[in-house]
Amino acid sequence: MSDLISKNPYKTRSGGCTCTVFVPYDCNNHCPFCINKKEYADTSTFSLEKIINSIKVIDSITPCCDFVFTGGEPLANLESLQRMLDVVPLTHKVYINTTFPVQPNVSADEVLSFVSSNKQKITCINISRHMHPYVEESPDELVSRIETRKRINCVLYKNYNGDDKLYDFAKRWGKYQIPIQFRYDYTETTPENLYEIDNDAVLQDLMRHFTYIGLDGCRMRNGFHFKYYIEELGLWERMTYHKTLPYSTIVEKDKEDGITYDILYDILIKQNGDFHSDWTNVPLDIEKYKKVKFEPYDLKFLYKNEKEWID
Numbered sequence: 001m002s003d004l005i006s007k008n009p010y011k012t013r014s015g016g017c018t019c020t021v022f023v024p025y026d027c028n029n030h031c032p033f034c035i036n037k038k039e040y041a042d043t044s045t046f047s048l049e050k051i052i053n054s055i056k057v058i059d060s061i062t063p064c065c066d067f068v069f070t071g072g073e074p075l076a077n078l079e080s081l082q083r084m085l086d087v088v089p090l091t092h093k094v095y096i097n098t099t100f101p102v103q104p105n106v107s108a109d110e111v112l113s114f115v116s117s118n119k120q121k122i123t124c125i126n127i128s129r130h131m132h133p134y135v136e137e138s139p140d141e142l143v144s145r146i147e148t149r150k151r152i153n154c155v156l157y158k159n160y161n162g163d164d165k166l167y168d169f170a171k172r173w174g175k176y177q178i179p180i181q182f183r184y185d186y187t188e189t190t191p192e193n194l195y196e197i198d199n200d201a202v203l204q205d206l207m208r209h210f211t212y213i214g215l216d217g218c219r220m221r222n223g224f225h226f227k228y229y230i231e232e233l234g235l236w237e238r239m240t241y242h243k244t245l246p247y248s249t250i251v252e253k254d255k256e257d258g259i260t261y262d263i264l265y266d267i268l269i270k271q272n273g274d275f276h277s278d279w280t281n282v283p284l285d286i287e288k289y290k291k292v293k294f295e296p297y298d299l300k301f302l303y304k305n306e307k308e309w310i311d
Protein backbone atom coordinates (compact mmCIF):
# COMPACT_ATOMS: atom_id res chain seq x y z
CA MET A 1 0.00 0.00 0.00
CA SER A 2 1.36 3.44 -0.95
CA ASP A 3 2.59 5.73 1.86
CA LEU A 4 0.57 8.49 0.22
CA ILE A 5 -2.74 6.83 1.16
CA SER A 6 -3.94 8.05 4.55
CA LYS A 7 -5.61 5.76 7.08
CA ASN A 8 -8.76 7.91 7.17
CA PRO A 9 -11.96 6.40 5.81
CA TYR A 10 -13.40 8.04 2.69
CA LYS A 11 -16.43 10.24 2.47
CA THR A 12 -17.92 11.82 -0.65
CA ARG A 13 -21.09 13.52 -1.83
CA SER A 14 -24.25 11.54 -2.53
CA GLY A 15 -23.96 9.96 -5.96
CA GLY A 16 -20.19 9.64 -5.67
CA CYS A 17 -17.09 11.54 -6.72
CA THR A 18 -16.72 12.78 -10.24
CA CYS A 19 -14.47 10.26 -12.00
CA THR A 20 -12.04 11.77 -14.51
CA VAL A 21 -10.71 9.33 -17.08
CA PHE A 22 -7.40 10.13 -18.76
CA VAL A 23 -7.58 8.72 -22.28
CA PRO A 24 -4.57 6.61 -23.29
CA TYR A 25 -3.56 8.80 -26.27
CA ASP A 26 -2.24 12.34 -26.59
CA CYS A 27 -3.13 15.70 -28.12
CA ASN A 28 -0.84 17.64 -30.46
CA ASN A 29 -0.69 20.77 -28.33
CA HIS A 30 1.64 22.26 -25.73
CA CYS A 31 -0.44 24.66 -23.64
CA PRO A 32 1.78 26.40 -21.06
CA PHE A 33 -0.60 25.68 -18.17
CA CYS A 34 -0.94 21.95 -19.00
CA ILE A 35 0.06 19.63 -16.17
CA ASN A 36 -0.92 16.44 -18.01
CA LYS A 37 1.43 16.69 -20.94
CA LYS A 38 4.46 15.10 -19.31
CA GLU A 39 2.41 11.99 -18.50
CA TYR A 40 1.90 11.45 -22.22
CA ALA A 41 5.65 11.50 -23.00
CA ASP A 42 5.96 7.77 -22.27
CA THR A 43 2.96 5.71 -23.38
CA SER A 44 4.46 2.28 -22.65
CA THR A 45 2.21 1.54 -19.64
CA PHE A 46 -1.00 2.92 -21.16
CA SER A 47 -3.82 0.40 -21.48
CA LEU A 48 -7.26 0.89 -22.96
CA GLU A 49 -8.35 -2.51 -21.59
CA LYS A 50 -7.33 -1.61 -18.02
CA ILE A 51 -9.10 1.74 -18.26
CA ILE A 52 -12.28 -0.01 -19.45
CA ASN A 53 -12.10 -2.43 -16.50
CA SER A 54 -11.57 0.47 -14.10
CA ILE A 55 -14.60 2.33 -15.50
CA LYS A 56 -16.68 -0.81 -14.83
CA VAL A 57 -15.40 -0.95 -11.22
CA ILE A 58 -16.37 2.68 -10.55
CA ASP A 59 -19.76 2.13 -12.17
CA SER A 60 -20.36 -0.83 -9.81
CA ILE A 61 -19.54 1.30 -6.72
CA THR A 62 -21.28 4.55 -7.72
CA PRO A 63 -23.73 3.82 -10.56
CA CYS A 64 -24.83 7.46 -10.88
CA CYS A 65 -21.53 9.39 -10.62
CA ASP A 66 -20.30 11.79 -13.30
CA PHE A 67 -17.55 10.71 -15.72
CA VAL A 68 -15.24 13.23 -17.39
CA PHE A 69 -13.06 12.14 -20.28
CA THR A 70 -9.93 14.21 -20.66
CA GLY A 71 -6.39 13.88 -21.89
CA GLY A 72 -4.54 14.13 -24.02
CA GLU A 73 -7.33 14.52 -26.50
CA PRO A 74 -10.40 12.27 -26.15
CA LEU A 75 -11.50 12.91 -29.74
CA ALA A 76 -8.11 11.98 -31.23
CA ASN A 77 -9.04 8.28 -31.28
CA LEU A 78 -12.74 7.82 -31.88
CA GLU A 79 -12.62 4.04 -31.88
CA SER A 80 -11.06 3.92 -28.39
CA LEU A 81 -13.35 6.61 -27.05
CA GLN A 82 -16.34 4.65 -28.34
CA ARG A 83 -15.17 1.55 -26.46
CA MET A 84 -14.90 3.53 -23.23
CA LEU A 85 -18.28 5.22 -23.71
CA ASP A 86 -19.87 1.85 -24.42
CA VAL A 87 -19.17 0.65 -20.84
CA VAL A 88 -20.66 3.76 -19.23
CA PRO A 89 -24.38 3.13 -18.60
CA LEU A 90 -26.92 5.92 -19.20
CA THR A 91 -27.28 6.43 -15.42
CA HIS A 92 -24.12 8.57 -15.48
CA LYS A 93 -23.56 12.08 -16.76
CA VAL A 94 -20.68 12.14 -19.24
CA TYR A 95 -18.53 15.18 -20.01
CA ILE A 96 -15.80 15.35 -22.64
CA ASN A 97 -12.98 17.89 -22.36
CA THR A 98 -11.58 18.53 -25.81
CA THR A 99 -9.95 21.08 -28.07
CA PHE A 100 -12.27 19.79 -30.82
CA PRO A 101 -9.12 19.30 -32.85
CA VAL A 102 -8.30 19.71 -36.50
CA GLN A 103 -7.03 16.23 -37.34
CA PRO A 104 -5.22 15.00 -40.43
CA ASN A 105 -6.82 11.55 -40.53
CA VAL A 106 -10.37 12.28 -39.43
CA SER A 107 -12.74 14.65 -41.19
CA ALA A 108 -14.77 17.20 -39.26
CA ASP A 109 -17.94 15.46 -40.42
CA GLU A 110 -16.74 12.16 -38.94
CA VAL A 111 -16.15 13.80 -35.53
CA LEU A 112 -19.54 15.54 -35.65
CA SER A 113 -21.24 12.33 -36.61
CA PHE A 114 -19.46 10.46 -33.77
CA VAL A 115 -20.82 13.00 -31.29
CA SER A 116 -24.26 12.80 -32.86
CA SER A 117 -24.39 9.01 -32.58
CA ASN A 118 -23.45 9.26 -28.86
CA LYS A 119 -25.65 12.22 -28.01
CA GLN A 120 -27.87 10.15 -25.70
CA LYS A 121 -24.84 9.48 -23.56
CA ILE A 122 -22.85 12.74 -23.69
CA THR A 123 -24.13 15.37 -21.28
CA CYS A 124 -21.85 18.19 -22.42
CA ILE A 125 -18.73 18.75 -24.51
CA ASN A 126 -16.35 21.28 -22.96
CA ILE A 127 -14.21 22.86 -25.66
CA SER A 128 -10.95 24.61 -24.73
CA ARG A 129 -10.44 27.97 -26.39
CA HIS A 130 -8.14 30.62 -24.99
CA MET A 131 -7.44 34.31 -25.37
CA HIS A 132 -4.05 33.32 -26.81
CA PRO A 133 -4.64 30.56 -29.39
CA TYR A 134 -2.45 27.90 -27.74
CA VAL A 135 -4.10 25.13 -29.75
CA GLU A 136 -4.83 24.75 -33.43
CA GLU A 137 -8.45 25.77 -33.52
CA SER A 138 -11.15 24.28 -35.68
CA PRO A 139 -13.55 26.86 -37.13
CA ASP A 140 -16.09 28.26 -34.65
CA GLU A 141 -18.90 27.37 -37.02
CA LEU A 142 -17.86 23.71 -36.74
CA VAL A 143 -18.03 23.87 -32.95
CA SER A 144 -21.51 25.38 -33.25
CA ARG A 145 -22.64 22.28 -35.16
CA ILE A 146 -21.91 19.91 -32.25
CA GLU A 147 -25.29 18.38 -31.47
CA THR A 148 -24.88 17.91 -27.71
CA ARG A 149 -24.81 20.63 -25.07
CA LYS A 150 -21.49 22.44 -25.32
CA ARG A 151 -19.48 25.00 -23.39
CA ILE A 152 -16.29 26.95 -24.05
CA ASN A 153 -13.63 26.68 -21.31
CA CYS A 154 -11.10 29.51 -21.33
CA VAL A 155 -8.23 29.61 -18.83
CA LEU A 156 -7.26 33.18 -18.03
CA TYR A 157 -3.63 32.27 -17.65
CA LYS A 158 -1.16 34.84 -16.36
CA ASN A 159 -1.08 37.73 -18.85
CA TYR A 160 -4.28 37.01 -20.72
CA ASN A 161 -5.02 39.42 -23.52
CA GLY A 162 -6.33 42.29 -21.46
CA ASP A 163 -9.70 42.99 -19.95
CA ASP A 164 -11.14 44.77 -22.99
CA LYS A 165 -10.92 41.51 -24.99
CA LEU A 166 -13.01 39.48 -22.54
CA TYR A 167 -16.30 40.82 -23.80
CA ASP A 168 -15.30 40.30 -27.47
CA PHE A 169 -14.29 36.74 -26.67
CA ALA A 170 -17.64 36.05 -24.99
CA LYS A 171 -19.54 37.61 -27.92
CA ARG A 172 -17.61 35.42 -30.36
CA TRP A 173 -19.37 32.41 -28.79
CA GLY A 174 -22.51 34.17 -27.70
CA LYS A 175 -23.58 34.57 -31.31
CA TYR A 176 -23.82 30.76 -31.44
CA GLN A 177 -25.50 30.73 -28.00
CA ILE A 178 -22.60 28.74 -26.55
CA PRO A 179 -21.94 29.61 -22.89
CA ILE A 180 -18.43 30.47 -21.69
CA GLN A 181 -16.64 29.37 -18.58
CA PHE A 182 -13.65 31.59 -17.84
CA ARG A 183 -11.32 29.77 -15.45
CA TYR A 184 -8.87 31.05 -12.90
CA ASP A 185 -5.45 29.40 -13.18
CA TYR A 186 -6.09 26.68 -10.57
CA THR A 187 -2.39 26.24 -9.78
CA GLU A 188 -2.72 29.66 -8.15
CA THR A 189 -5.90 28.92 -6.17
CA THR A 190 -5.71 28.56 -2.38
CA PRO A 191 -8.41 28.16 0.30
CA GLU A 192 -7.72 31.81 1.17
CA ASN A 193 -8.27 33.26 -2.33
CA LEU A 194 -11.02 30.85 -3.52
CA TYR A 195 -13.79 33.26 -2.54
CA GLU A 196 -11.70 36.45 -2.82
CA ILE A 197 -13.58 39.20 -4.67
CA ASP A 198 -11.94 42.58 -4.12
CA ASN A 199 -8.36 41.36 -4.71
CA ASP A 200 -9.10 39.05 -7.63
CA ALA A 201 -8.02 41.12 -10.64
CA VAL A 202 -9.70 38.80 -13.14
CA LEU A 203 -12.99 38.92 -11.28
CA GLN A 204 -12.80 42.69 -11.11
CA ASP A 205 -12.23 42.81 -14.90
CA LEU A 206 -15.27 40.60 -15.42
CA MET A 207 -17.43 42.70 -13.10
CA ARG A 208 -16.68 45.74 -15.27
CA HIS A 209 -17.80 44.09 -18.51
CA PHE A 210 -20.58 41.69 -17.52
CA THR A 211 -23.62 41.72 -15.23
CA TYR A 212 -22.96 39.72 -12.05
CA ILE A 213 -25.99 37.57 -11.23
CA GLY A 214 -24.94 34.93 -8.70
CA LEU A 215 -22.36 32.81 -6.90
CA ASP A 216 -22.49 29.12 -6.10
CA GLY A 217 -19.78 27.08 -4.50
CA CYS A 218 -18.57 24.50 -2.01
CA ARG A 219 -15.41 23.80 0.01
CA MET A 220 -13.53 22.93 -3.17
CA ARG A 221 -14.72 25.13 -6.03
CA ASN A 222 -17.13 27.82 -7.07
CA GLY A 223 -18.74 29.64 -9.98
CA PHE A 224 -19.35 33.37 -10.26
CA HIS A 225 -22.27 33.72 -12.67
CA PHE A 226 -22.69 36.59 -15.12
CA LYS A 227 -24.86 37.49 -18.06
CA TYR A 228 -24.20 39.72 -21.07
CA TYR A 229 -26.33 41.05 -23.89
CA ILE A 230 -25.77 40.04 -27.51
CA GLU A 231 -27.13 42.87 -29.59
CA GLU A 232 -27.14 41.02 -32.93
CA LEU A 233 -29.40 38.32 -31.44
CA GLY A 234 -31.32 40.52 -29.04
CA LEU A 235 -30.78 38.08 -26.17
CA TRP A 236 -28.82 37.49 -23.01
CA GLU A 237 -26.19 34.76 -22.73
CA ARG A 238 -24.54 33.23 -19.67
CA MET A 239 -20.88 33.43 -18.65
CA THR A 240 -19.31 31.82 -15.58
CA TYR A 241 -16.02 32.44 -13.84
CA HIS A 242 -14.82 29.22 -12.23
CA LYS A 243 -12.27 28.77 -9.48
CA THR A 244 -11.13 25.46 -8.03
CA LEU A 245 -8.41 24.27 -5.68
CA PRO A 246 -5.46 22.37 -7.20
CA TYR A 247 -6.24 19.29 -5.09
CA SER A 248 -9.51 17.45 -4.48
CA THR A 249 -9.38 15.96 -0.95
CA ILE A 250 -10.38 17.74 2.23
CA VAL A 251 -9.57 16.17 5.61
CA GLU A 252 -12.28 16.92 8.12
CA LYS A 253 -13.65 15.54 11.39
CA ASP A 254 -17.32 14.58 11.22
CA LYS A 255 -19.24 16.48 13.91
CA GLU A 256 -21.68 13.58 14.46
CA ASP A 257 -19.50 10.47 14.60
CA GLY A 258 -16.22 12.19 15.60
CA ILE A 259 -14.31 10.33 12.84
CA THR A 260 -11.78 12.13 10.64
CA TYR A 261 -12.51 11.46 6.96
CA ASP A 262 -10.78 12.10 3.66
CA ILE A 263 -13.59 13.86 1.81
CA LEU A 264 -13.08 13.13 -1.88
CA TYR A 265 -14.43 15.39 -4.62
CA ASP A 266 -12.69 13.90 -7.68
CA ILE A 267 -11.18 10.51 -8.34
CA LEU A 268 -9.16 9.65 -11.41
CA ILE A 269 -8.58 6.72 -13.72
CA LYS A 270 -5.08 7.17 -15.08
CA GLN A 271 -3.82 6.20 -18.54
CA ASN A 272 -2.66 2.80 -17.22
CA GLY A 273 -6.01 2.10 -15.52
CA ASP A 274 -4.77 2.95 -12.01
CA PHE A 275 -7.13 4.69 -9.61
CA HIS A 276 -6.07 7.94 -7.94
CA SER A 277 -7.95 9.76 -5.18
CA ASP A 278 -6.58 13.20 -6.09
CA TRP A 279 -4.79 15.20 -8.79
CA THR A 280 -1.68 15.06 -6.60
CA ASN A 281 -0.62 11.48 -7.46
CA VAL A 282 -2.28 9.87 -4.43
CA PRO A 283 -3.50 6.34 -5.25
CA LEU A 284 -7.10 5.45 -4.41
CA ASP A 285 -7.62 2.48 -2.08
CA ILE A 286 -10.43 0.94 -4.09
CA GLU A 287 -11.44 -1.50 -1.33
CA LYS A 288 -11.80 1.43 1.07
CA TYR A 289 -13.75 3.37 -1.58
CA LYS A 290 -16.27 0.50 -1.77
CA LYS A 291 -17.19 1.43 1.83
CA VAL A 292 -17.31 5.20 1.20
CA LYS A 293 -19.68 7.20 3.39
CA PHE A 294 -21.97 9.62 1.59
CA GLU A 295 -22.93 13.14 2.65
CA PRO A 296 -25.17 15.70 0.92
CA TYR A 297 -23.30 17.73 -1.73
CA ASP A 298 -22.21 21.01 -0.13
CA LEU A 299 -22.47 22.98 -3.40
CA LYS A 300 -25.04 25.72 -2.89
CA PHE A 301 -25.99 29.20 -3.97
CA LEU A 302 -24.36 31.83 -1.79
CA TYR A 303 -25.77 34.75 -3.75
CA LYS A 304 -28.44 34.97 -6.43
CA ASN A 305 -29.80 38.15 -7.98
CA GLU A 306 -33.32 36.86 -8.69
CA LYS A 307 -34.22 39.93 -10.74
CA GLU A 308 -31.32 39.56 -13.18
CA TRP A 309 -31.00 35.76 -13.17
CA ILE A 310 -31.29 33.80 -16.44
CA ASP A 311 -31.07 30.00 -16.81
Ligand code: SF4
Binds near residue numbers: 035
Ligand atom coordinates in the same frame (compact mmCIF):
# COMPACT_ATOMS: atom_id res chain seq x y z
S1 SF4 B 1 -4.80 20.55 -25.32
FE1 SF4 B 1 -5.20 19.91 -23.18
S2 SF4 B 1 -3.91 18.09 -22.88
FE2 SF4 B 1 -3.17 19.12 -24.73
S3 SF4 B 1 -1.49 20.47 -24.04
FE3 SF4 B 1 -3.36 21.72 -24.04
S4 SF4 B 1 -4.20 21.53 -21.97
FE4 SF4 B 1 -2.69 19.88 -22.24
